[in-house]
Amino acid sequence: xxxxxxxxxxxxxxxxxxxxxxxxxxxxxxxxxxxxxxxxxxxxxxxxxxxxxxxxxxxxxxxxxxxxxxxxxxxxxxxxxxxxxxxxxxxxxxxxxxxxxxxxxxxxxxxxxxxxxxxxxxxxxxxxxxxxxxxxxxxxxxxxxxxxxxxxxxxxxxxxxxxxxxxxxxxxxxxxxxxxxxxxxxxxxxxxxxxxxxxxxxxxxxxxxxxxxxxxxxxxxxxxxxxxxxxxxxxxxxxxxxxxxxxxxxxxxxxxx
Amino acid sequence: xxxxxxxxxxxxxxxxxxxxxxxxxxxxxxxxxxxxxxxxxxxxxxxxxxxxxxxxxxxxxxxxxxxx
Numbered sequence: 001x002x003x004x005x006x007x008x009x010x011x012x013x014x015x016x017x018x019x020x021x022x023x024x025x026x027x028x029x030x031x032x033x034x035x036x037x038x039x040x041x042x043x044x045x046x047x048x049x050x051x052x053x054x055x056x057x058x059x060x061x062x063x064x065x066x067x068x069x070x071x072x073x074x075x076x077x078x079x080x081x082x083x084x085x086x087x088x089x090x091x092x093x094x095x096x097x098x099x100x101x102x103x104x105x106x107x108x109x110x111x112x113x114x115x116x117x118x119x120x121x122x123x124x125x126x127x128x129x130x131x132x133x134x135x136x137x138x139x140x141x142x143x144x145x146x147x148x149x150x151x152x153x154x155x156x157x158x159x160x161x162x163x164x165x166x167x168x169x170x171x172x173x174x175x176x177x178x179x180x181x182x183x184x185x186x187x188x189x190x191x192x193x194x195x196x197x198x199x200x201x202x203x204x205x206x207x208x209x210x211x212x213x214x215x216x217x218x219x220x221x222x223x224x225x226x227x228x229x230x231x232x233x234x235x236x237x238x239x240x241x242x243x244x245x246x247x248x249x250x251x252x253x254x255x256x257x
Numbered sequence: 258x259x260x261x262x263x264x265x266x267x268x269x270x271x272x273x274x275x276x277x278x279x280x281x282x283x284x285x286x287x288x289x290x291x292x293x294x295x296x297x298x299x300x301x302x303x304x305x306x307x308x309x310x311x312x313x314x315x316x317x318x319x320x321x322x323x324x325x
Binding site: 019020021022023026029042043044045046047048050055056057067069070072082085086087089090091157158184204206207210 | 263264282283285286289290291292293294297298299301302317318319320321322323324325
């Protein structure tokens with residue numbers, strides 16, 4: 001396998017992680033997951049509803065995705081730690097996408113609660129993938145605590161606003177020694193390509209796929225965006241210049257006056 | 258005994274355990290993919306049969322759903 005993504009010794013060939021929230025049906029979701037080529041998918045924990053039909057776990061089993069439970073909806077470190085413990089019980093995994101949300105309007109992370117919960121969970125043996133602001137110093141702190149991956153946002157969850165501060169994402173990827181996964185804000189394939197061109201190791205996409213008019217088509221488009229962006233990152237782009245740089249030489253120009 | 262089960266007030270026998278609460282919610286439950294919190298603390302599946310409930314306990318029975 002060329003150019004694998006390695007998170008906590010687990011090897012992935014796909015650099016697209018899919019979030020399973022927001023899909024109109026399990027059937028639509030399954031088509032989208034298959035088209036995305038993703039090898040890991042996030043799930044949330046919610047109250048049992050005996051009337052619910054089908055299971056997200058069935059979809060992920062059939063598509064061969066590793067399950068990454070999240071702590072979405074947790075507003076305190078304590079709630080997030082308890083939710084991670086419940087996910088470990090329900091799903092038999094130590095992996096957790098840690099979210100500690102500070103505000104229900106922006107869903108921006110609470111950095112203080114996030115650091116607190118990350119430390120507790122890492123001490124308890126969890127593999128923590130931390131959803132964080134696009135703050136290079138906070139990313140470094142999360143890495144130092146022992147997070148297996150750091151997941152800076154491009155813009156608020158579900159906003160589709162893309163990457164609002166590409167310079168900060170670049171600072172984060174340049175300094176990181178753990179995988180950086182761009183999480184939240186991706187609206188379309190070009191946003192995913194940009195994330196990879198900025199040096200991210202992977203992207204996590206939920207709403208942009210599940211809420212697209214044609215989720216499976218968008219899943220494939222974003223998969224290609226990720227692949228193109230990753231290749232471009234490795235290819236070494238030309239620098240940006242204010243003025244033109246001719247690609248045709250001036251030497252040998254005829255005098256046509 | 259009255260408890261709060263997934264946000265609703267429910268009545269259980271005096272000697273009820275966690276597994277009785279789960280069964281009350283879903284008689285055909287499969288423990289695979291399900292987790293329980295009792296008054297905000299995780300109860301390991303191995304303790305569901307033995308862990309006694311008390312008046313006004315808050316029980317949350319959770320499973321995985323779609324989420325980003």
